[in-house]
Amino acid sequence: MTTEDAVTDAPRRRRGRELEHALLEAAWAELADAGLARLTMESVAVRARTGVAVLYRRWPNKEDLVVDAIRHYLETHPVTIPDTGNLREDLRVLLTDSSDTRAELITLVGAIFAGLHDSTGLTPAGIRHELLGRNRLGRSNIVFERAHERGEIDLDRIPREILTVPFDLIRHEIFMTLEPVAPERIATIVDDIFWPLAERYSRGG
Numbered sequence: 001m002t003t004e005d006a007v008t009d010a011p012r013r014r015r016g017r018e019l020e021h022a023l024l025e026a027a028w029a030e031l032a033d034a035g036l037a038r039l040t041m042e043s044v045a046v047r048a049r050t051g052v053a054v055l056y057r058r059w060p061n062k063e064d065l066v067v068d069a070i071r072h073y074l075e076t077h078p079v080t081i082p083d084t085g086n087l088r089e090d091l092r093v094l095l096t097d098s099s100d101t102r103a104e105l106i107t108l109v110g111a112i113f114a115g116l117h118d119s120t121g122l123t124p125a126g127i128r129h130e131l132l133g134r135n136r137l138g139r140s141n142i143v144f145e146r147a148h149e150r151g152e153i154d155l156d157r158i159p160r161e162i163l164t165v166p167f168d169l170i171r172h173e174i175f176m177t178l179e180p181v182a183p184e185r186i187a188t189i190v191d192d193i194f195w196p197l198a199e200r201y202s203r204g205g
Helices: 003-009 016-038 041-048 052-056 062-076 087-120 124-132 138-150 160-177 183-199
Strands: none
Touching: 016 041, 016 052, 016 062, 016 087, 041 052, 041 062, 062 087, 087 138, 087 160, 087 183, 138 160, 160 183
């Protein structure tokens, strides 16, 4: 092998955001494969092809690493936000896409939450607050902001708890069945549960 080949084959040193991205990707992969109980800082370091000290410089324990790994996954795998021009249809599309693409994720994260509660005392609500902050709706809030601009709902009047109802019910269905939610159930959640509540707070209501 020539000197030039040796240089080409040598691993490139990762720094900054590139390194952090690689560490969080490795942590998520280890979570998916091994679960929270068997995940260790050492196993993540091996998967990331780095030293364990690199991890400890950023996260004091595996629980903090896991929360950041979940946040990183959500940020790098966002659900597509629809724009059909109609809130009810936007919600049907969004909930269907979320159910189809996130059922496995929600099931996995549910198991992770249980382990994190045992080791940190954080409830699922507390962990969600760590992930999303005060905005429980995350990027999904975009569909409501567009509906507000179209005059379909009044975000100044409608309680935030009502806006979260469709997503809370979808998560519950997935937790209970461990499967994507059926289209007819999504239609019921949007048309028969959410929409009558939202209409009570419409601008003409």
